[in-house]
Amino acid sequence: MAQKRRNVVPIIEDARHPAKYRMLVSMVDVIFADVAQPDQARIVGLNASFFLKAGGHYMISIKANCIDATMPAEIVFSNEVKKLQADELKPAEQLTLEPFERDHACVVGGYRMPKKQKAVTAA
Incomplete structure (x- = not known):
């Protein structure tokens, strides 16, 4: 896919250490x-x-069994969403991947989202 799409950059590196590849990615x-x-x-x-x-x-x-196989998947998902929120990642939607993948969920959202401005009404 990266060969066809110039805006996709595959990184073959350990994602736990972004400092190792930060010079490769803007x-x-x-x-x-x-x-x-x-x-x-x-x-x-x-x-x-x-x-x-x-x-x-x-x-x-999110793969619940990779995080904690002893807890129900829904609790693992909830705990992971809380961790995302603590890092200024605001979840917008969460979907389970059942029946295609058991105990998997996909979360999408925004990062450091700008505060919504209140509408000003004229008197």
């Missing part, structure tokens, strides 16, 4: 994360702080 509009790691929300938050523009968007595929 600020981006979107981060897509599909990493099967117990700390995947932290990985997305860290990479967002390095590369994602304020007002940019993210998409993360």
